[in-house]
Amino acid sequence: MELNPDLQEKKIFLIECLKRTYKGQYDAIQPLPYIKDRLYCVDKVFVEGGVEVCLAPELTPGTRGSWERLESYKSIYTDFRFKSKRRIIQGEPGYGKSTLTLQLAYDWCNDVSDSPMNNVEILILLRLRQLGSVKSLYRAIKSFLLFHEPRVSKHDIEKIIHSCSSVHIILDGYDEYPGRDSNDNDDVHRIIKMELFADFDVSLTTRYLPECLRKETKGAKLTGFDDKARDEYIRKAVVFNNDEAVAEIKQRLNENSILADLCQVPLIFVMSAHMVHDQRDLMKFKSVTQFFKHMIRCFYDHLKRKYYDNKSNKFYRHETGHHELEKIAFEGLNKTNQQLSWIKTRFHQRVGQELYDQYISIGILVEEDEVSDDSTGDNVLFTTMVRFYHKLFCEWYAAHHLATLVKNAHDLSDMLRFLDPFDLQYLFRFACGLDPDAGKKLINHLKGLPGGDKFAILCILEQTGDVNDIIDSVKELCSRDVDITESDSALLKLSTTQLLEIASKYHIPISCVWLIDCSPRVDESGLNLILQSGLSLSILSSLQKLGIFNISRRLTNEELAAILSYSSQCTSLKELEFDYYVLPDAIPVGSIPSSFKSRNVKVWNTTVHGEDRRLNLQTGQWQACDNYGNLPGEEGFHDTSYQYSLANFNQAMSN
Template sequence: MENSRIFVIEGEPGYGKSTLARKILYDWCNDPSVRLRGVKILIFLPMRQLGGTNSIFEAIRKLLLQGSEPWLNEIDVEGMLCKPAMPSVLILLDGYDEYPDRETKDTYIEEILQGRQLEHLRVMVTTRLSYMDDKYLRKSLWVRLTGFDEKAGQTYITKVVFNGSMEKGSKFMDILQSNSILKHLSKVPLFFVMFAHMTHEDKTFKSLTSVTEVFKKIVLSFHVHMKAKLLNPEEISSFEHLQKCHDRLDEIACEWLLNGTNQLKAVGIKLKLGKDLYNHYVRIGILVEESSDCFGNAHGGKIVRFFHKIFCEWYAAHYLANHLSAREANDLELLQGMDPMQLQHVFRFACGLSKVAGEKIIKYLEGIVEGKTFAIVCMAEQDKTSKRFNKTLEALTSSGKTYIHGRDSNLLQWSTVCTLEAAGSRSIRIECIVLDQAFARTEEDGIVLTSGTRLPPISTLEAIWIETEDGREFSDNDVGKVLSYMSQSKQTKTVHFQNCLLPMQISKIHLKSSDGIKVTWEPFDCLFRLDFENGEWETVDAKVLERMKSETTKLKKIRNKINHSDTDFDEKKPHVIIKLLSLYKSYRKVDKDKIVLDSGISLPNFGTAERVQVDTEIGRELNEEEVVKLIKYSQKSQELKELRFYRCLMPLHVDVPSKQSSRSIKVMWETGYDYRYILNFHTGRWHLQEYYSSNARRIADQENAEKLQKNNGNNEREIADKEYSEEKDTHTNLISFSNHISNIMMLALLIRCSYSS
């Protein structure tokens, strides 16, 4: 947090955002050894309780100070927080997605997040995915909670449920992992913890086949646990009746979700539900009462909320299922008010609760953007053995590319993986999976996506494309893991990498198990294929090399670091002549006879470039010593004919030692303001070679040069103009040619791959 004022914790429902926030608060209060570095005051505010407050100072007074310090007013709080010498303060806002005024413009919360209020304080925010605007996320540090992996789950259940028994913990986890539904649900900490505590002695949970069945069992466990404490037969009978009659609770839950409300005054809810039903759900723990104005303030009244939003979605799903079952087929007004990406469990639960409602929901999802894949998941809540289910799976996976995008929500990535797994388990052919900036890493049990979801090996997968952000680096071991993953599929034919940086040679140990798989790499507009005999890359399109010989090779300003050896030019090997090498805003300095680029890479020489242009930021100043070093550096390259400086400020005099002036190269300087100068090595001064104020003037100059050539054979001016024009054109050509990868890598590939061709 030292590097950012705003810190965001994102996660799906049940992933432990609020639990983590409270753990941070607890540790800060009780354990000095784990306190946030430098934080002297920590202010914790549940955002669901901030509705109707007009300032952060009012919220702090009502929620934190009214009970213990009633004499303090908002002006006092503001005065304390706005003191110039105020010690380090952290405001922890828990549950941005539950903030009642989130849709209101220009709230004080928005002012704080944008830095227009209390800009000297640091802020930590927890929220569900996709609720916070990108304008906040771009200016903040953020982490995404990805839930339990198998190791974390086993550690928890062994320690907490089975009192340290590794054998019992492992046995329970094996059963959990053998059921595909439970395996996915076990990644959600809330589900896992509740399910583990409620069912570890219940063997029937192995047969559960849908999320609806799992959650029905969880809710039933709440009732069974409380019912076991009752002794009076009349009490038990009344309890069983209230357990079944929750229509009014269903309607309230649906209203809350549609209105964005997550809590109401307890008095109002009690009137709507009736005293008996209200007390029943508070008693078993599904509804939770808390103070409305401040913690422990007896005068503030009470508010009521669901134990967790997922329980609210469960009862809202009952209302949705009943509503759709009783209406005409085209009555989808209620569905249109719900976002399936935010309320996934409502849709899935409703499909599992009613077949009629499920058909309408699936039809609706198939007609909206990004809805088809989620429709498959909802379909699985009903009947996974139907012909329609298999036909839909086949249509989605076997007739083209199946995309998983990095920008997709956790739900969408997870839904796509579920669809692919279902297709594989039914021996349905999967033509190609494209991971578009969704690839995080490869582990033993599969590819980990950016959401934390794992894509396990799928037996019917034929091809995978890994498209990364520009310049992402893969080590030899990284490539080996991907090939090992794909070798587990009997149908795999192709592995394709795009936009990334790969090693120039892949170790043969990684190729043994991948024989028969075609591995290709497209770092820019050229396709390379892996030669399994020597582990090296060979170009598929030889014409690209010829095109690069006649075009400008630009080393753009880059951030991605590659191995130093990939930029070396071995002069003992065959050369490809590079017409113009442009250090486009990538030159940093000359250090010990090497040019250091902005990325930190050292360029030992200019290789086979005939002309080099140092193109800096406008107005950058180069001193005499630096220019002399660059000229000296240029002498290493036997092919170099011209060194040009562009848009920088140069010293008026450059004293070039006689050694450096012995070999004739042209040193030029273009100011960027219509002037071109050439360096006289003998005097060390710049001489005006050309002034051009417009295109018309240049055309006239060219015509004059042609006349001079005819009259007296002096063609020097024409040649200079022609070369200048060609080089300007090739700059433009290469911008579109190399828009996917750092050109330092392209240059290395050009030299390396030309050897084999």
């Protein structure tokens, strides 16, 4: 559609204004929330974490699709197998969904040649949590992206957008959208379901996959930072290619093994890396509660140095006296639909002027404008909302109130009915670490939940900070087969991998680990087995048997060789089993680790037809074995072919 000269001029205004708005957003990346004057352009700090795409969709909530790792976020838009007008990008809180959208906005504004946004005529990026009751896309664009451009009206926006040859809409944060999962026929839902702008490309970021959208879109998933991404971030954003400083930061982070738990989350890793670089006396932590307490103290210490006399106890009083903030955080999480933002005036009234100003100055709280419900037509009114810098901070303060309530409660079931530990794992871990008495009650409660026993063990560690207190539980767990199934909750998988690594570190024998439908692959370092969920399993020196189950999953020679190499570093390993995998008919002998041969590690494969065979470590051939697992030529081998034929003959005669 051709525009008249007046609208053509307004189109130029619109594009210029969009670019100014996005520049104000992508130039304000703040790795440490308490250092307001240290802002970065997104392109200077953006590092690609893991990205996977779902090539076959999840048809129902418990089933798994077919996921495959991509080399780059750009492949979400360029890989022909992922071709679609609708894409969902999933990721847990802090995994970089919003940062990715800002990188895409940077690419568009700066005409980055190899970016999928390069040929897009107009890019619309909206943060859904700000929309409030706004149901119209055009009104949202005018209210949030063009509020400084009086020359372009809501109706002009509609005409201009429909005239464009290429429009890409990015809707950031569906899980925080006020109208999420409702039956309202607003523009957001109509766009996603292709009832509106069916010819436009649309990307939606969210923490979870909405049930109503499972069949409508292609899915991608951010899986966090691996070792390579962490190295790149330190080099790029913290020490600027100083190899010696990179090595020092990595060493200091590795000294704190408990940080491995939190550093899977890119946002937490980023804060940790900057804190380690800034503080030469970083202590060692035995629990995530200790680490988070230290982080909050750093926030306050920075502000004390900047604004207050260090001898004043005024700040310390506020640092520890945050009871109302604890209640607000707990009330927000203790609901069927969690509340993660509040109207500023009400929040301010509850905590008081002085404390509110401190929380904002420190960076624990963040203000953001949202369209008010009182808006009418073109008369757009805004309400200032306040939220925690990250959901982990909300869980931290809520944990203080939870510990107080639990300590005085007789029945926890009713009190905790809205608090899902598999969604709020740090809320429970923090509460156990903050108060030993409350921790005991919570741990007993968790043990009674399906899959809660493993999480309870981690909470015991959180409570005491002493591995000796959980050694007996870890030994009992590892004495039997340990399953990690892809359909398990994220918390259950995380708890299991962490307990296995504790067992390995303390030389506790691990009888057998089964990875079921996890499609593991080995990372570039060769030291970690990356599961489909993005979790990693480091070298387990005390592991005796590793079993991997995937129906009809194919492995190339290179993939199989990488798994063999990883497994060979598990120095206690006696057996490696691939169940129902489709494997190469033979393996190059050079790909078989020499340690497998010297230790005579048995490598098994049950084929998709149910046939059992074993790898001949000398020839690289798969061979049938007898009922005892022996290969021809091995001592004790019994040829079972006669037994099978006799059994078949007797069966035929009886019929």
